[in-house]
Amino acid sequence: MLIAILDFEVAPAQRSVALDQLLAEMPTVREMHGNIAFRPFADTLADTKITLVHEWEHRSDFDAYLASPCFARSGEVLRPMMTSAPISRRFEASLIEKVR
Numbered sequence: 001m002l003i004a005i006l007d008f009e010v011a012p013a014q015r016s017v018a019l020d021q022l023l024a025e026m027p028t029v030r031e032m033h034g035n036i037a038f039r040p041f042a043d044t045l046a047d048t049k050i051t052l053v054h055e056w057e058h059r060s061d062f063d064a065y066l067a068s069p070c071f072a073r074s075g076e077v078l079r080p081m082m083t084s085a086p087i088s089r090r091f092e093a094s095l096i097e098k099v100r
Helices: 012-030 059-066 069-081
Strands: 002-009 035-042 049-056 087-092
Touching: 002 059, 012 035, 012 049, 012 069, 049 059, 059 069
Parallel strands: none
Antiparallel strands: 002 049, 002 087, 035 049
8 A cells, every 4th residue: 555645835825726626636536546545634723734645555556646637737736836845755554454
């Protein structure tokens, strides 16, 4: 499993626009092969920060997302809004258990 956590900042007035872009792409990403989760959310303590958490079955599935039109579309919208360089942390993980 690959887990990717993306953090980025935008001007406070742009945060809802940035979140709307990610939410608009969410159905497409969720239907992509190997996607387990795609969760954008606003930082509750800073009105400039957004975090996006991804979970993918395999690295190759995530790589296909990075090469996809929806990733390119989001980049075209989001990158000009970013007030600093985004930080993406990517982890290889294995599920220990799923508790309900």
